Amino acid sequence: MVPEGVVYIPIRLAGLDLSINSNIVWIFVASALLLLFLLGSSRKLRLRRIGPLQNVLEYTVEFVEKQIIEPAELDGKAWTPFFLSLFLYVLFNDLIGIIPGTHATTSNINATGALALLVFFIGNGLRMWRKGIGGFAKSLIPEGVSGPLLVLMFPIEVISQLLKPFSLAIRLFANMTGDHLLLVTIIGFIMLFQNIAVSIVSIGGAVVVILFEIFIDFIQAYVFAFLSAMLVSECLEEMPEPVRTT
Amino acid sequence: MNSANLFGAYIGSGIAIGLAALGGGIGIGILMAKVFESMARQPEVLAKMRPLMFIGIAFIEAIVLYALVIAILLVTKQA
Numbered sequence: 389m390v391p392e393g394v395v396y397i398p399i400r401l402a403g404l405d406l407s408i409n410s411n412i413v414w415i416f417v418a419s420a421l422l423l424l425f426l427l428g429s430s431r432k433l434r435l436r437r438i439g440p441l442q443n444v445l446e447y448t449v450e451f452v453e454k455q456i457i458e459p460a461e462l463d464g465k466a467w468t469p470f471f472l473s474l475f476l477y478v479l480f481n482d483l484i485g486i487i488p489g490t491h492a493t494t495s496n497i498n499a500t501g502a503l504a505l506l507v508f509f510i511g512n513g514l515r516m517w518r519k520g521i522g523g524f525a526k527s528l529i530p531e532g533v534s535g536p537l538l539v540l541m542f543p544i545e546v547i548s549q550l551l552k553p554f555s556l557a558i559r560l561f562a563n564m565t566g567d568h569l570l571l572v573t574i575i576g577f578i579m580l581f582q583n584i585a586v587s588i589v590s591i592g593g594a595v596v597v598i599l600f601e602i603f604i605d606f607i608q609a610y611v612f613a614f615l616s617a618m619l620v621s622e623c624l625e626e627m628p629e630p631v632r633t634t
Numbered sequence: 635m636n637s638a639n640l641f642g643a644y645i646g647s648g649i650a651i652g653l654a655a656l657g658g659g660i661g662i663g664i665l666m667a668k669v670f671e672s673m674a675r676q677p678e679v680l681a682k683m684r685p686l687m688f689i690g691i692a693f694i695e696a697i698v699l700y701a702l703v704i705a706i707l708l709v710t711k712q713a
Contacts, residue, residue, distance in 0.1 A: 455685050558700060559695075562702060
């Protein structure tokens with residue numbers, strides 16, 4: 389759907405195609421911007437009369453703690469760095485799509501699939517590690533069912549657990565690709581009709597679509613992080629304890 | 635592909651995204667109607683409700699976008 393991009397450095401490693409193409413270069417750019425933002429805003433932290441960058445950083449961390457970690461009832465001290473990184477990584481990779489001439493790096497199913505698989509393996513790996521293989525199988529059983537209902541519900545439960553990373557990946561990927569396709573279509577009307585009035589309306593529409601796309605970037609980054617937190621919390625299945633964030 | 639399959643693919647992709655948009659529009663409309671109604675009754679719960687509203691919208695939009703992916707796959711003749 390969205391073209392793969394120019395391959396800069398072809399790398400083949402044990403039969404896998406790990407070449408650096410333009411999508412990966414933009415992921416590096418987004419990661420560099422993220423590092424710049426985080427390192428630049430956490431230097432010389434002050435208690436009073438804080439500067440604008442530190443304000444933004446504090447707001448972001450508090451947002452992640454209150455809206456992502458607390459609803460999922462996870463241990464804040466352990467999980468806040470991971471979900472903060474995940475949220476900001478997805479956000480910066482989505483927002484790269486604003487730069488003209490490139491598309492959001494998360495509009496590639498491989499990028500979102502990798503993130504979803506990461507969250508899936510972390511959640512289930514921890515569940516398998518803490519409870520053992522037997523306990524892992526036991527924890528897949530939904531509570532309070534037994535007998536023939538169990539035989540019916542166990543495959544459904546397994547399939548629904550396996551489908552969660554898929555839906556995470558496809559949700560983010562399709563949102564980014566769809567927004568970009570909409571923009572391309574609206575600008576394509578100029579080529580199609582070749583009319584002054586259509587061009588003016590088209591460019592106005594394109595501006596509105598870009599603003600909407602920025603809004604959707606924030607929302608989809610939040611939803612990705614929130615649903616990953618729900619997945620991990622469901623995998624760990626701890627008793628709800630108060631969130632220790634200090 | 636011969637022309638009969640192409641014809642079916644194009645019609646199928648149009649129907650797919652049309653029905654998905656119909657369902658998604660109704661779903662989001664019901665969700666927002668309930669949000670506005672509860673905001674009118676009790677304005678102070680809006681702050682707690684706003685993240686949940688966005689998550690609801692994202693779930694419904696995800697389903698619509700699954701159908702969009704299928705529609706695009708049909709049009710580009712890969713499914």
